[in-house]
Amino acid sequence: MIKIILNNKPVELDVDPQMPLLYALRDELKLTGTKFGCGAGQCGACTVHVNGVAMRSCITPVSAIAEQAITTIEGLADNNGKLGDSAVQVAWREFKVPQCGYCQSGQMMSAAALLKAIPLPTDEQIIEHMQGNICRCGTYKRIKAAIKSAATRVSENKSSATASLSTNTINNPNGVEIFDARQFAHKKQGA
Amino acid sequence: MNSIENVSRRGFLKVAGITSGTFVLGMNLPLSNAQAKLATSALNHELNFFVSIASDSMVTLVCHRSEMGQGIRTSVPQIIAEELEADWQKVSVVQAKADSKYGSQGTAGSASIRNHFTSIRQIGAVAREMLEQAAANIWQVEQASVKAEKHFVIHTATGEKISFGELASHAAKLTPPESKTVKLKNNADFSLIGKDVKLVDLDNIVAGKAQYAQDIQLPDMLIATIVRPPVVGGKVLSFDASEALKIKGVVDVIALKPRSIPVTTNPLSGVAVLANNTWAALEGRKKLKIKWQHGDKAFHNSSEFSKKLAKQVNQQGETVAKKGDVYNHQYNNKNTVEATYTVPYINHSPMETPAATAIVNGKKCTIWAGTQNPQWAKGNVARELGLAKDEQDNIELNVTLMGGAFGRKSKADFIIEAVELAKASKRPVKVIWSREDDIQHGFYHSISANYCKAELTDNGSADYWLSRNAYPPIGWLWNAEAKTPSDAQLALGFGDIPFALNNLSIEKHAVDSFVRPGWVRSVACINNGFALGSFVDELAVKAKVPTRQMWLNLLGDDRHVDPNENGFKYSNYDLDLTAHPIDTKRMKSLINLISDKAKVEQKLPDNQGWGISFLRSFGSFVAAATKVEVVNNKVTVLEMHTAVDCGIVVTPDRVKAQMEGAMVFGLSIALMGEISVEEGKVQQSNFHDSPVTRMNQVPEMHVHIVESDAPPGGIGEPGVPPVAPSITNAIYHASKTRIRDLPVNKVFSV
Ligand code: FES
Ligand code: FES
Numbered sequence: 001m002i003k004i005i006l007n008n009k010p011v012e013l014d015v016d017p018q019m020p021l022l023y024a025l026r027d028e029l030k031l032t033g034t035k036f037g038c039g040a041g042q043c044g045a046c047t048v049h050v051n052g053v054a055m056r057s058c059i060t061p062v063s064a065i066a067e068q069a070i071t072t073i074e075g076l077a078d079n080n081g082k083l084g085d086s087a088v089q090v091a092w093r094e095f096k097v098p099q100c101g102y103c104q105s106g107q108m109m110s111a112a113a114l115l116k117a118i119p120l121p122t123d124e125q126i127i128e129h130m131q132g133n134i135c136r137c138g139t140y141k142r143i144k145a146a147i148k149s150a151a152t153r154v155s156e157n158k159s160s161a162t163a164s165l166s167t168n169t170i171n172n173p174n175g176v177e178i179f180d181a182r183q184f185a186h187k188k189q190g191a
Numbered sequence: 192m193n194s195i196e197n198v199s200r201r202g203f204l205k206v207a208g209i210t211s212g213t214f215v216l217g218m219n220l221p222l223s224n225a226q227a228k229l230a231t232s233a234l235n236h237e238l239n240f241f242v243s244i245a246s247d248s249m250v251t252l253v254c255h256r257s258e259m260g261q262g263i264r265t266s267v268p269q270i271i272a273e274e275l276e277a278d279w280q281k282v283s284v285v286q287a288k289a290d291s292k293y294g295s296q297g298t299a300g301s302a303s304i305r306n307h308f309t310s311i312r313q314i315g316a317v318a319r320e321m322l323e324q325a326a327a328n329i330w331q332v333e334q335a336s337v338k339a340e341k342h343f344v345i346h347t348a349t350g351e352k353i354s355f356g357e358l359a360s361h362a363a364k365l366t367p368p369e370s371k372t373v374k375l376k377n378n379a380d381f382s383l384i385g386k387d388v389k390l391v392d393l394d395n396i397v398a399g400k401a402q403y404a405q406d407i408q409l410p411d412m413l414i415a416t417i418v419r420p421p422v423v424g425g426k427v428l429s430f431d432a433s434e435a436l437k438i439k440g441v442v443d444v445i446a447l448k449p450r451s452i453p454v455t456t457n458p459l460s461g462v463a464v465l466a467n468n469t470w471a472a473l474e475g476r477k478k479l480k481i482k483w484q485h486g487d488k489a490f491h492n493s494s495e496f497s498k499k500l501a502k503q504v505n506q507q508g509e510t511v512a513k514k515g516d517v518y519n520h521q522y523n524n525k526n527t528v529e530a531t532y533t534v535p536y537i538n539h540s541p542m543e544t545p546a547a548t549a550i551v552n553g554k555k556c557t558i559w560a561g562t563q564n565p566q567w568a569k570g571n572v573a574r575e576l577g578l579a580k581d582e583q584d585n586i587e588l589n590v591t592l593m594g595g596a597f598g599r600k601s602k603a604d605f606i607i608e609a610v611e612l613a614k615a616s617k618r619p620v621k622v623i624w625s626r627e628d629d630i631q632h633g634f635y636h637s638i639s640a641n642y643c644k645a646e647l648t649d650n651g652s653a654d655y656w657l658s659r660n661a662y663p664p665i666g667w668l669w670n671a672e673a674k675t676p677s678d679a680q681l682a683l684g685f686g687d688i689p690f691a692l693n694n695l696s697i698e699k700h701a702v703d704s705f706v707r708p709g710w711v712r713s714v715a716c717i718n719n720g721f722a723l724g725s726f727v728d729e730l731a732v733k734a735k736v737p738t739r740q741m742w743l744n745l746l747g748d749d750r751h752v753d754p755n756e757n758g759f760k761y762s763n764y765d766l767d768l769t770a771h772p773i774d775t776k777r778m779k780s781l782i783n784l785i786s787d788k789a790k791v792e793q794k795l796p797d798n799q800g801w802g803i804s805f806l807r808s809f810g811s812f813v814a815a816a817t818k819v820e821v822v823n824n825k826v827t828v829l830e831m832h833t834a835v836d837c838g839i840v841v842t843p844d845r846v847k848a849q850m851e852g853a854m855v856f857g858l859s860i861a862l863m864g865e866i867s868v869e870e871g872k873v874q875q876s877n878f879h880d881s882p883v884t885r886m887n888q889v890p891e892m893h894v895h896i897v898e899s900d901a902p903p904g905g906i907g908e909p910g911v912p913p914v915a916p917s918i919t920n921a922i923y924h925a926s927k928t929r930i931r932d933l934p935v936n937k938v939f940s941v
Contacts, residue, residue: 016439019470027414027468032406033399035594037542038626039473042878045542073399084398092397099848100260101396102403102542102594131887134878136542136595137260138855139848140889 002066006031007075017063021055022046024062025072033073033105037134044133047106047113048072054113056132073105076112088112091150099137107133111147120151240292241271242318248342248356250277253285254391255293256303257563259541259596260852261907262845263303264391267311270304270841273383274315274376275322276339277355284391289565289588297564299601299710301809301905304841306765308903309375316373318362325361326353378839378900387844392592404546404561404591405623412548412619413442415612416472418479419461419632422871423706424452424486430462434478440471444479445615447608453671454707456571456602459632463612469623489871491705493536493638496868497932500640500702501531504659508698509675511686512759515694517655526647528733530726533932534718536866537636538875539711540883543594544624545605549613554578556586556613560606561593568603572610597856598710602634630881631873634709635866637662641722647734652744656692660685660719661700665708674701676715678760684719684806684912686759689773691747695757706868712856713908716808717915721933724804724916728923738803738920739786742779749776764809770902771810777836778807781814781897785834788895789816795925798822799829802920804913810904811837812897815854815913818890821926826939828858828918832893833910838901850894850910857914859884862941863934888941 002013006029015024022039025031025048037045039058046058049071077085084093088111091097098104107130114121114129121129126147135143243251252268268284271277287293295307304311319339326344327334330351337344343352378384395401420426432444443465450460462481466472507518547560556576562568565588573583593600605622613620624632639662645653665680666673676699678686686697711717731741752773754761763771782805786792791801798820805814818830833850840846863882867874875881919930928938935941 015468016470019468023468023470026406027470030408032402032408035403035543036405036469036623037544038878040626040877040879042626043542076399084394089397093393096390096393096844096848098260098393098396099262099852100258100542100593100595101392101401102260104396105399108397127887131885134542134883134885135855136540136597136883138852138884138889140855140884140886141851141892142848143886 002062004062004065004067005069007071013062015062018061021048021057021060021062021065021070025057031072031074035102035105037103037106042134043103043106044110045103045106047109047133049109049113052113052116054110073109076108086112087150087154088115088146091146091153094149095142095146097139097142097146099139103133103135103137107135107143111143111150114147115151115154120155121147241314242275244318244355244359244362246356246359248281248354250275250282250355251285252282253287253293255287255296257296257298257561257565257590257593258392259298259563259593259600261849262390262842263298265388266304266841266845268391269383269388270308270311271315273381274312275319276341277315278342279383279388281342286590288590289569291566296566297601299563299598300764301907301909302765304903305810305905308839310370312375313370313373316375317367317370320368320373321362321365322355322358324365325358329353329361384839384841385843387842401592403543403594404548404559405543405594407548407559407591407621409548409550409619412621413465413467413616414469414472415463415465415609415620415622416469416476416625417447417461417463417608417622417628418476418481419459419628420483420485421631422483422485422489423454423459424488426484426486427460427462428482428484430482431480432462434480435464435475438466438471438475438478440467441475442466443616444475445612447611453667453669455669456604458604458608458611465612465616465620473625485871488705491868491871493868496705497533497535497638497640500638500661501533503661503700503702504531504640504642508659508661508700510696510758511681511699512697512754512757513695514692514757517657517694517696520655520694522646522655526733527644528647528726528729529644530642530729530931532641532643532718532722532725534636534639534721535864535933536638536706536868537711537717537860537864538630538633538866538881539597539599539709540629540881541593541595541597541599544626544629545600546621546623547606547609548619548621549606549609550619551576551610551614554582554585556610558586558588558606558610559591560588560609561591561596561600562588562603562606563593563596563598563601564603565590567601568606571603571607575607575610576614597712598714599633601710626878627876630866630875630877633866634707636711636714636717637665637708639718641718643722643726645726645730647730650744651734651736651740652691652747653730654692655694656688656690657696657698658685658688658722659698659700660722661702662715662718663702663704663708665710667704667708674703675699679762680715681759682762682764683715684723684808685715687752687754687761687773688723689752689775689778689807690745697757697759705871706873713808713911716806716908716912717860720804720806720808720912721915724806724913725919725931728802728804728916728920729929732923737792739782739791742782742805746775746779764905766810771904773807777812778805781805781812781834781836784895784897785814785816785832788834788893789818789830789832791816798925800921800924800926802917802922802924804916804920806909806912808905808909808912811835811906811909812904813909813913815857815917817914817917817921819918819921819925821922821928821939824939826862826922826935826941828888828890830891831914832895833913834895834897835910836897836899837904837906837909838899839903840896841903843896846896846906847894849906851892853910854892854914855884855889857911858888858918860911861915861918861933861935862888863936865934
């Protein structure tokens, strides 16, 4: 039995420890927002956050993430808001980024992790960080624009945003969408 | 969500369903009351399947076409709502199942709007007239004195109004007017068409809640992965499943039934591992031991084959179209350009690999699949299950969103696989293709060679034009003897050369087939458009004029071109040639537009160059311009433009999105698109060796949409063909290296 903190809730997984997290999420937990694209770490469709950092769930065995905090697209939104209300998601809607939409969970998870690490990324930093995510429909231009817009929106809300960045606050209402669940995980463990 | 809406939607889902015994009504209704009254009229009026209005005024519209990212689930309802005078805020959309009562559901050939614009408008207009009639009856006035506006019908004289919701039950009792007689709006009065409305699936996609074929979950469901014959036409000689069955979670290993050539759109056969979860299925698959008999396609080698095709097109072929005489002419070498172009096999690689889920229970079968062609798939499944024609409705085929398709999901092979395995295992089965499966067992854009020759004329144009091509025809799927493309295939940027020429010969060649050919976004326009767009640039270089000038000179006077005059049976993408003419004026203005917008004649640094190209396809006109830099043998694409004239635009932002996507798709084709085959086996396996465009390769992009009142053309495909030649032309102007054999990464790093 492997325990993880998934989208802020403790979850137990009774699966082969070698099973990649992607299949545990999709087949066992029926959380299908995280997508399969290549199964080989090549496309980013399966991107989730492990302790706030973007990871390819298709090549991450569940044994490697025991007791860790996992965020999927279903948990990306600010927990106080409705589903889909994180800064990245708001920007994705504003720029009508998706075409087929299939890659977009992974794109948004990667983008959110980028903005957590670099609140105001340059074009080069965006490209550097996002080139692991393939969009066969070709929405890259809008992805770039949406990331910039989300970054600007967050930085304009400076006081609370930076505060949340520095303290890794869970439930930041101002849209730095990755809560750092490490703290939460530790709390749980300690309890 | 309030309960009224729920009831209405349930009712509607029922009527939008597939059981033929169910009566389908236009206006939603207390089903029980309205059903009997409308029975006759609905029978005569297929349009009524599409619109439902509940007493709370919520309108539910059916989208009968399949969504693969083009936004059709927004555009079709948007057109219906326009004519219905519905308030977009009060519209919800239901996806149609596979059912012939919807008319064509085949979502391919960029056809949804260009071929069905009028009939989709009529759906809304019929419903609107019924609402107006209902209101006129209530007020006891002439129908002409009332008009629908924003979800109400208004009595123009008094300003009195009744909501659609209040009128629904009254309208439900009326006989629908003939769709051909209803009055459609004037273009000038459009309030939704041409506007960017809220996209139907956007919120769900962004929240990670959109459901694709791979996302279907059923109780007791098994997941299947299939090892297919590495060579088309190959067979399983024997297999050993003992180790695979030891994997925890593996439930069964099933040999699919053998298939033969012609391959049609059947599965390729092979051995399936069925398991409780994907991981177990994949682990089991690794342990399978299979002995194959590869069959007679095992000698195919694509790089040799490409050379063979290139040789072939340097010979005279079979005439497709002819004018004057190019063969009794002494070409002046100084003024003659001759070139052979090749394009390799190309795969679709949709982000979501093919997937389908099926339950088979005796003669009953329920399917969930991302399919571009629901009715075709249903017919295939019926045949698979041995159902008679009148038993087809035992099959319920639910159409899911597709995570991209690009032509791949027109074919039902993966759906038949799910049905075959569900039947054999007596459990619900979801078949999921791995990325390796998708890349190695696809329906590829055919490997091809094109040849062009022409002589420059004194007036800055060219004549004595020869165009030839050779590639495995898609018809081979159904007819193993097929060796040349059909006229419809040859119409794609080949038999319809629009230039003002006095002497012309267009020729095809007979070619054998070795892998499954398929329709990849813009189909033969990929290779024909590459050849044409490259060759015009080569002519311009020879003539020492800007490429824009060569296009304009070749196109000549303003006129409507009729390829039939050259003896070619031209199908014009199934569009009427009068309504959708090959209009050289529109072509020239587009070429001028792209050249001006991109400033392609500006002076550039030495290592940089602009390239332009153009193709009319699927009823739309698209020009592309690309700026590249070539330094240290590396090509960097710096800037791209497309200009599109697709007639009336329904959803401008989605037209723009399709053009952006086409540029990225074209970049993939031009720079690195290649499936190679050795000993009959595809050599690539995943994105590491079958790369597609990534963000770091995408330049600044601009889309220019021409305003037009012309009937709408297609939009999913026409953006693609001019992109690759615009890139290779730019490379020439930057580096003086002419790329005639795609992809570019054979010569330059990209
Ligand atoms: S599915 Fe994980 S990177 Fe492609
Ligand atoms: S939106 Fe279709 S793959 Fe990205």
